[in-house]
Amino acid sequence: MATITVxxxxxxxxxxxxNSVAGAIAQAHQQLVxxxxxxxxxxxxxxCGMGICFECRVTINSNAHQLACxxxxxxxxxxxxxxxxxx
Amino acid sequence: xxxxxVIIIGAGPAGMHAAQALASRGQQVALIDDNPAAGGQxxxxxxxxxxxxxxxxxHSPLITTYYQTRVIATLAAQQLxxxxxxxxxxxxxxxxxxxxxxxxxxxxxxGWTLPGVTGIGGLQALVKAGxxxxxxxxxIAGTGPLIWPVAAFLRTHGAHIVAIAEQQSLPRLxxxxxHLARYPGKLWQAMSYATQLIxxxxxxxxxxxxxxxxxxxxxxxxxxxxxxxxLACDYVALGHHLVPNLDIAQSLGCATTPTxxxxxxxxxxxxxxxxxxxxxxxxxxxxxxIAEGHLVAAVxxxxxxxxxxxxxxxxxxxxxxxxxxxTFTPPHLPPLAADTIVCRCEDVSHGQLxxxxxxxxxxxxxxxxxxxxxxxxxxxxxQHLYGWGPDAVRPPLRPARVATLALLHAISPTAE
Amino acid sequence: xxxxxxxxxxxxxVGCACAQRLAATGWRVTLIERDTIGSGATAAGMGxxxxxxxxxxxxxxxxxxxxxxxxxxxxxxxxxxxxxxxTIWVASDDxxxxxxxxxxxxxxxxxxxxxxxxxxxxxxxxxNLRPGLPGGLRIAGDAxxxxxxxxxxxxxxxxxxxxxAAVTAxxxxxxxxxxGRHLHADAVVLATGSRTRxxxxxxxxxxxxxxLVITDRYPGFIHHQVAEMGYVKNAHLADVDSVAFNxxxxxxxxxxxxxxxxxxxxxxxxxxxxxxxxxQRCLEFMPALAxxxxxxxxxxxxxxxxxxxxxxGPHPHQPGLWLxxxxxxxxxxxxxxxxxxxxxxxxxxTPAINPTPYLPSRFFPAP
Ligand SMILES: Cc1cc2nc3c(=O)[nH]c(=O)nc-3n(C[C@H](O)[C@@H](O)[C@H](O)COP(=O)(O)OP(=O)(O)OC[C@H]3O[C@@H](n4cnc5c(N)ncnc54)[C@H](O)[C@@H]3O)c2cc1C
Ligand SMILES: Cc1cc2nc3c(=O)[nH]c(=O)nc-3n(C[C@H](O)[C@H](O)[C@H](O)COP(=O)(O)OP(=O)(O)OC[C@H]3O[C@@H](n4cnc5c(N)ncnc54)[C@H](O)[C@@H]3O)c2cc1C
Ligand code: FES
Numbered sequence: 130m131a132t133i134t135v136x137x138x139x140x141x142x143x144x145x146x147x148n149s150v151a152g153a154i155a156q157a158h159q160q161l162v163x164x165x166x167x168x169x170x171x172x173x174x175x176x177c178g179m180g181i182c183f184e185c186r187v188t189i190n191s192n193a194h195q196l197a198c199x200x201x202x203x204x205x206x207x208x209x210x211x212x213x214x215x216x
Numbered sequence: 217x218x219x220x221x222v223i224i225i226g227a228g229p230a231g232m233h234a235a236q237a238l239a240s241r242g243q244q245v246a247l248i249d250d251n252p253a254a255g256g257q258x259x260x261x262x263x264x265x266x267x268x269x270x271x272x273x274x275h276s277p278l279i280t281t282y283y284q285t286r287v288i289a290t291l292a293a294q295q296l297x298x299x300x301x302x303x304x305x306x307x308x309x310x311x312x313x314x315x316x317x318x319x320x321x322x323x324x325x326x327g328w329t330l331p332g333v334t335g336i337g338g339l340q341a342l343v344k345a346g347x348x349x350x351x352x353x354x355x356i357a358g359t360g361p362l363i364w365p366v367a368a369f370l371r372t373h374g375a376h377i378v379a380i381a382e383q384q385s386l387p388r389l390x391x392x393x394x395h396l397a398r399y400p401g402k403l404w405q406a407m408s409y410a411t412q413l414i415x416x417x418x419x420x421x422x423x424x425x426x427x428x429x430x431x432x433x434x435x436x437x438x439x440x441x442x443x444x445x446x447l448a449c450d451y452v453a454l455g456h457h458l459v460p461n462l463d464i465a466q467s468l469g470c471a472t473t474p475t476x477x478x479x480x481x482x483x484x485x486x487x488x489x490x491x492x493x494x495x496x497x498x499x500x501x502x503x504x505x506i507a508e509g510h511l512v513a514a515v516x517x518x519x520x521x522x523x524x525x526x527x528x529x530x531x532x533x534x535x536x537x538x539x540x541x542x543t544f545t546p547p548h549l550p551p552l553a554a555d556t557i558v559c560r561c562e563d564v565s566h567g568q569l570x571x572x573x574x575x576x577x578x579x580x581x582x583x584x585x586x587x588x589x590x591x592x593x594x595x596x597x598x599q600h601l602y603g604w605g606p607d608a609v610r611p612p613l614r615p616a617r618v619a620t621l622a623l624l625h626a627i628s629p630t631a632e
Numbered sequence: 633x634x635x636x637x638x639x640x641x642x643x644x645x646v647g648c649a650c651a652q653r654l655a656a657t658g659w660r661v662t663l664i665e666r667d668t669i670g671s672g673a674t675a676a677g678m679g680x681x682x683x684x685x686x687x688x689x690x691x692x693x694x695x696x697x698x699x700x701x702x703x704x705x706x707x708x709x710x711x712x713x714x715x716x717x718x719t720i721w722v723a724s725d726d727x728x729x730x731x732x733x734x735x736x737x738x739x740x741x742x743x744x745x746x747x748x749x750x751x752x753x754x755x756x757x758x759x760n761l762r763p764g765l766p767g768g769l770r771i772a773g774d775a776x777x778x779x780x781x782x783x784x785x786x787x788x789x790x791x792x793x794x795x796x797a798a799v800t801a802x803x804x805x806x807x808x809x810x811x812g813r814h815l816h817a818d819a820v821v822l823a824t825g826s827r828t829r830x831x832x833x834x835x836x837x838x839x840x841x842x843x844l845v846i847t848d849r850y851p852g853f854i855h856h857q858v859a860e861m862g863y864v865k866n867a868h869l870a871d872v873d874s875v876a877f878n879x880x881x882x883x884x885x886x887x888x889x890x891x892x893x894x895x896x897x898x899x900x901x902x903x904x905x906x907x908x909x910x911x912q913r914c915l916e917f918m919p920a921l922a923x924x925x926x927x928x929x930x931x932x933x934x935x936x937x938x939x940x941x942x943x944x945g946p947h948p949h950q951p952g953l954w955l956x957x958x959x960x961x962x963x964x965x966x967x968x969x970x971x972x973x974x975x976x977x978x979x980x981x982t983p984a985i986n987p988t989p990y991l992p993s994r995f996f997p998a999p
Contacts, residue, residue, distance in 0.1 A: 152346025163331050169563040172431050174331040178341030181319045183588040194848045194925050201252040577668040580780040619922035624908030
């Protein structure tokens with residue numbers, strides 16, 4: 130499958146072109162990782178995988194609160210989220 | 217404004233087949249879906265003969281596809297406000313087909329907010345979208361016919377399925393199996409999943425009590441009859457069958473029940489020019505969705521013989537659906553601890569909610585349901601836990617950019 | 633002497649504030665609310681605590697209330713989500729900037745902070761405003777609260793009795809409930825906001841509908857309540873529908889976006905055209921709002937009176953009936969001042985400000 134390069138918290142990462150942003154982040158870490166802190170500071174990440182739960186929100190190309198699970202990766206895309214030190 | 221003979225909301229199997237069948241009868245069709253591609257939940261990332269031909273059929277000059285597109289508002293005079301990744305549009309329809317599908321019912325349990333806890337369909341969707349699963353230990357728990365195909369899928373992709381915990385009792389599951397045996401196709405499918413899952417522990421009468429971990433799920437505690445087990449795992453996939461997406465229909469004023477959009481045998485809702493097909497009409501499965509896609513096209517184009525033929529098919533499929541619904545009834549939840557989060561967007565706990573008199577008070581005083589999911593997750597949970605009724609549906613049906621809503625200044629409130 | 637008993641109809645912010653003051657001054661309080669505490673307009677309002685100098689009466693009540701909120705908010709910031717963010721009134725041209733300059737001495741005379749901002753200062757405070765604006769007026773003492781929770785907190789201070797029911801009639805010495813029960817009291821306070829005429833049809837109160845939009849969390853997007861100077865002009869404009877740019881930073885980091893006014897509309901549905909016009913207006917002043925994600929839209933009714941001032945005091949023809957209603961678009965702010973006025977009048981003590989401009993008798997011809 131074709132691959133493309135995106136930037137996850139400023140690190141270049143090469144992933145399959147058909148991935149979602151959520152899939153790419155998980156691929157980069159070899160597992161689902163915390164991509165959001167809840168309003169009381171708890172670690173969260175994608176749950177429903179289909180645009181319902183809004184737990185997978187990340188910042189994409191400077192736009193906050195984009196759904197990682199519903200957004201396909203694109204060449205050069207800047208994906209950022211707060212790194213909490215959590216796995 | 218763009219105008220279409222038929223707008224179809226939802227590009228799952230139901231919507232895809234409706235689009236193709238309408239276009240083949242000369243109708244100008246718009247097909248809208250918030251996913252990046254057609255396929256819906258079940259055909260997401262699947263490449264086989266059925267999906268390839270259904271996708272190919274969408275390449276028609278008569279079909280305009282709007283992917284990554286959300287319906288934000290249903291408006292007077294048969295108009296919709298939709299949002300694309302970079303833009304917003306007002307669309308006009310003569311007929312509207314709601315094929316908005318279903319979502320998983322996710323219910324709270326201690327630890328369910330930990331990263332690594334997903335929906336059952338959710339885990340499958342994430343894996344299809346690139347999440348690595350090879351060698352990961354997965355526990356699948358909850359209820360519903362989704363469990364088996366997903367477990368089989370995950371195993372084929374290299375996951376180690378630690379156990380499947382189904383809440384229903386054995387007699388109930390056996391009755392369902394016997395019912396399926398009347399439909400050779402379904403039985404064959406069930407057998408194929410069973411073969412793929414040979415060796416995987418399957419427990420009935422079982423449910424999750426708590427998920428452990430600090431920053432990621434590392435284990436799950438399961439009650440099986442009288443006994444409790446602690447299992448180590450990387451992922452916990454939870455799901456309690458499906459709930460149809462009713463908000464678009466409700467926003468249009470269509471009558472609904474808690475489990476379906478109300479329709480006639482020929483798929484008409486209670487609002488003129490509006491039809492419902494697939495899971496939104498009640499959970500019915502793939503073959504039912506496909507048959508209803510064909511039926512709605514025949515009905516809209518007043519093709520009497522095709523209508524009669526597809527109507528027959530739909531009736532058969534709906535009988536299976538009834539058996540599914542009777543089997544996978546919503547579960548009883550283990551009692552929740554006061555600190556278990558119920559509203560994930562706003563971190564509102566069971567302890568903050570259990571004494572609230574109603575949804576509105578919980579919302580106003582505790583912010584329950586006020587976050588971006590707007591009660592799509594916690595609304596079902598509080599209905600289940602406390603019997604609270606849902607909110608009235610109103611625009612925006614999904615979170616929308618301010619600029620999208622600002623576009624409404626230009627609509628004509630009445631008609632053409 | 634046995635404790636006097638007051639029935640308060642309506643558990644919005646005004647009813648709850650009155651309950652708290654009356655309980656604190658010795659009354660036994662019963663509150664009757666048809667829905668839930670802090671619903672009604674209170675659940676819909678922006679929750680801006682604002683001192684407005686458009687008329688002496690409005691200024692006296694809002695300035696007094698602004699100080700009371702400050703004391704309450706400082707003592708319990710979390711309960712009230714009290715954020716002392718201040719207001720910036722944005723001038724869209726030099727004429728409005730001159731209007732702003734003329735206001736500064738008024739605020740200073742009342743002992744309130746007010747500061748004229750030139751363009752550079754305006755953009756230093758709020759860089760997301762569109763370029764080319766001449767300046768504005770900053771009122772640092774203004775604040776933001778979460779009204780529904782404040783209402784509930786005020787009610788919790790009373791130790792009174794809450795009855796969940798609708799009042800269908802007020803009679804001498806008490807009220808009748810929808811289930812036919814009669815309740816008796818020494819005094820009845822009517823605090824039913826935009827629904828006041830259900831119970832006393834002769835009162836000159838009309839609903840003015842408004843829409844609001846709340847976004848997801850964008851901490852630091854704006855720092856003040858930011859509104860156009862024209863807001864006040866538009867808001868008090870005679871009977872025509874109007875929109876104005878008015879955005880608010882919530883304690884959660886969310887942005888609350890308003891505002892619009894429509895007269896005599898009684899249906900709660902979102903009016904798409906009005907909503908679109910309101911947001912279009914806001915985008916003209918703050919284009920960066922365009923990409924923010926809006927979560928929810930709702931509507932509410934302000935209880936408008938002909939002269940824009942609330943009705944606070946005795947009903948001139950119904951002994952024992954007291955009014956605390958008609959607070960238009962300022963009732964969150966003025967609830968605390970209202971409660972002090974009403975309690976003073978009922979207790980025959982001296983209120984903090986002159987009650988005359990708010991007395992209901994102004995709308996009743998002398999017999
Ligand atoms: C400062 C502040 C911040 C807020 N922040 C948020 C937030 O972050 N997220 C959020 O979701 N909400 C927020 N809200 C809004 C909140 O949801 C409610 O407070 C608001 O009153 C609207 O009520 P509702 O949406 O719960 O309406 P509902 O409970 O749905 O309805 C309100 C009343 O109107 C009646 N009604 C009937 N039909 C309609 C109709 N078509 N349209 C409207 N009403 C109808 C209902 O029966 C009910 O009595 C905030 C409110 C305030 C004041
Ligand atoms: C869009 C909008 C924005 C606003 N922004 C602001 C702002 O930023 N700052 C500000 O200061 N003000 C603002 N306001 C105004 C403010 O919200 C109101 O003035 C204030 O909430 C009025 O409070 P209330 O207690 O008088 O009325 P309500 O909150 O309406 O309370 C009346 C209560 O009486 C109950 N009731 C009615 N009839 C009966 C009956 N027969 N029996 C029993 N109970 C009954 C109702 O259920 C309700 O709970 C805004 C208003 C709107 C609509
Ligand atoms: S994972 Fe639920 S919305 Fe993306």
